[in-house]
Amino acid sequence: MSRVNNPVVNIQGVYKSYQRGSQTLSVLEDISFEIERGEFLALMGPSGSGKSTLLNLIAGIDKVDRGSIVINGVDIVSLEESALAGWRSAHVGFIFQFYNLIPVLTAFENVELPLLLTSLTRRERREHAEAALSLVSLEDRVEHYPSELSGGQQQRVAIARAIVTDPTILVADEPTGDLDRVSAGEILDLMGRLNSEFGKTIIMVTHDPRAAERAGIIRYLEKGAMVDVHP
Amino acid sequence: MYILKIVLRNVLRHRLRTGLTILGITIAILAFGMLRTIVGLWYLGVENSAATRLITRNAISLVFSLPISYYERIRQVSGVKTVSYGNWFGGIYIDEKHFFANEAIEPKSFLELYPEFVLPDEQKSAFILDRKGCIVGRKLASRYGWKTGDLITLRGTIFPGQWEFVLRGIFTGAEKNTEERVLLFHWDYLNETLKKTVPRRADQVGFYVVGVTRPELAAQVSQDVDRTFKNSLAETLTETEKAFHLGFIAMTEAILVVIQIVSYLVIVIIMAVVANTMAMTARERIGEYAVFKSMGFRSRHIAGMIFGESLLICLIGCTFGILLTFPVGSLFGDLLGNYLPSFEIRRSTIYLDIGFAFLVGIVAGIFPAVRASRIRIAEGLRRIG
Numbered sequence A: 001m002s003r004v005n006n007p008v009v010n011i012q013g014v015y016k017s018y019q020r021g022s023q024t025l026s027v028l029e030d031i032s033f034e035i036e037r038g039e040f041l042a043l044m045g046p047s048g049s050g051k052s053t054l055l056n057l058i059a060g061i062d063k064v065d066r067g068s069i070v071i072n073g074v075d076i077v078s079l080e081e082s083a084l085a086g087w088r089s090a091h092v093g094f095i096f097q098f099y100n101l102i103p104v105l106t107a108f109e110n111v112e113l114p115l116l117l118t119s120l121t122r123r124e125r126r127e128h129a130e131a132a133l134s135l136v137s138l139e140d141r142v143e144h145y146p147s148e149l150s151g152g153q154q155q156r157v158a159i160a161r162a163i164v165t166d167p168t169i170l171v172a173d174e175p176t177g178d179l180d181r182v183s184a185g186e187i188l189d190l191m192g193r194l195n196s197e198f199g200k201t202i203i204m205v206t207h208d209p210r211a212a213e214r215a216g217i218i219r220y221l222e223k224g225a226m227v228d229v230h231p
Numbered sequence B: 001m002y003i004l005k006i007v008l009r010n011v012l013r014h015r016l017r018t019g020l021t022i023l024g025i026t027i028a029i030l031a032f033g034m035l036r037t038i039v040g041l042w043y044l045g046v047e048n049s050a051a052t053r054l055i056t057r058n059a060i061s062l063v064f065s066l067p068i069s070y071y072e073r074i075r076q077v078s079g080v081k082t083v084s085y086g087n088w089f090g091g092i093y094i095d096e097k098h099f100f101a102n103e104a105i106e107p108k109s110f111l112e113l114y115p116e117f118v119l120p121d122e123q124k125s126a127f128i129l130d131r132k133g134c135i136v137g138r139k140l141a142s143r144y145g146w147k148t149g150d151l152i153t154l155r156g157t158i159f160p161g162q163w164e165f166v167l168r169g170i171f172t173g174a175e176k177n178t179e180e181r182v183l184l185f186h187w188d189y190l191n192e193t194l195k196k197t198v199p200r201r202a203d204q205v206g207f208y209v210v211g212v213t214r215p216e217l218a219a220q221v222s223q224d225v226d227r228t229f230k231n232s233l234a235e236t237l238t239e240t241e242k243a244f245h246l247g248f249i250a251m252t253e254a255i256l257v258v259i260q261i262v263s264y265l266v267i268v269i270i271m272a273v274v275a276n277t278m279a280m281t282a283r284e285r286i287g288e289y290a291v292f293k294s295m296g297f298r299s300r301h302i303a304g305m306i307f308g309e310s311l312l313i314c315l316i317g318c319t320f321g322i323l324l325t326f327p328v329g330s331l332f333g334d335l336l337g338n339y340l341p342s343f344e345i346r347r348s349t350i351y352l353d354i355g356f357a358f359l360v361g362i363v364a365g366i367f368p369a370v371r372a373s374r375i376r377i378a379e380g381l382r383r384i385g
């Protein structure tokens, strides 16, 4: 630990379990690791190993049983509900497997949505949303509703929505899991660009090795514990 | 602004479901308005009754009569200005479907006591002079196309036989709510016929109408009248006309209460229907709400969308309902105009409609909003896919 490192995510001794009836199901046990700023991390592991759970904890949409998660100097474990919501809107961009666009809003409106929680003016919101949409090459689909877009296009809108607030971290849970190979390739290219060109810190859950290849670092989860695999 | 846009588009999402729910609200508001108007009409007679008129009737029941000999004695009670009398005749024109009120009365004093029955002078004297004459209200006359000089035959029920009258006058109501569906004829005609056919029923009146000089004397006069006949064969009960009408209403009170309960039940039922629609809607959108929350939107934003949607649906339905209340009300009025005084939708009914629409909208949104506020994001997201 001689080097001055500045991890954007610092996870220490995290435990997480779920209550299922009378049984307690331990999902994550003593997880500790760091993510450097500008890193592209892939979380891999078999189904049910706790990848999504860990990602949700980092993104502040689920609560740890024990341990600390410090992101950009903020211990999010100690934040209460509404402070956490405010924190998420400023620091986290979500990319989901099933895109999760709001079906009654156009591509443009979907991208503009997170900006409604900021103090930006209408005009600034428009500029930001348009910039994000052109970054994902969808300038010509602005007025389309999600149902009028292909899966790959919807995921690109979702990515635009995730980056429009310029969040500290991007979290993606199986972003290519519902896409054909070509579209998946495009999405991964896009995420790679966001990381390399724009320096975005990305945490991506996947069980697709091809997707993981794009990441700079791969971490494995197995039965709720980190396992080191040195390539 | 933004939330309104989302609410509006969400409303249009399941057009059939939204449409049916709105239709339900429209019908509920319409039904509520009609039922309330009908109940209101019942009490209208009470509001129209004058404070200077008393009704004296048999103390035992409305259906028993009083001897005509009481007439002079009532007149002698101090504070009494005019006395009239009459019998509920209950005659039927053509058949039962053509129901209207008809009474045998003493013409001169009766018209004096009821100045709201406005009759041209020459018709009034023609009526008073003709023992077989009768007068009818304007609405009744126009319903049957009667003109003065026409012969009108009623089939007696309380007093059997065919009774023939000559129409001598058509009166109009001085007030908007004056009853214009009445036929009035000479009590003498009834009484003289009875003397020949059923003598034991002659010289009896169903009621006396007592006009007092000043309204504040009403209570005293009614006591004095009743005291006069205390311990006689037929004791009397004298009430203000208002009390008399309320007594009549009391007999139908049970029906009124039922109608009122039904009108509120309609609202409760539609509340359940809208609540169900909203619960269904919210259940389908749990995943979406989780997405909103993941981006940092709060429970209040989501509650805003839910309440906005249920209120919008309710207010659209309410608007249609109110808009339909007037034409349907006047249709009702046309159909029932001959039985009921003016079928007028009250302003208070409209206010209640709007109030209930808001109430239904809010109540229907509570459960889904609470549910949506409680969802844990991670779990809500798992429901997608």
Ligand SMILES: Nc1ncnc2c1ncn2[C@@H]1O[C@H](COP(=O)(O)OP(=O)(O)O)[C@@H](O)[C@H]1O
Pocket: A018, A019, A020, A025, A027, A045, A046, A047, A048, A049, A050, A051, A052, A053, A054, B379
């Ligand atoms: N809300 C929950 N309640 C109970 N068990 C859960 C819940 N969420 C996840 N689990 C369980 O936790 C384990 C890890 O789930 P998850 O993190 O989704 O795994 P992965 O994403 O690696 O497939 C699974 O066994 C899953 O069934």
Ligand SMILES: [Mg+2]
Pocket: A051, A052, A053, A173
């Ligand atoms: Mg998963």
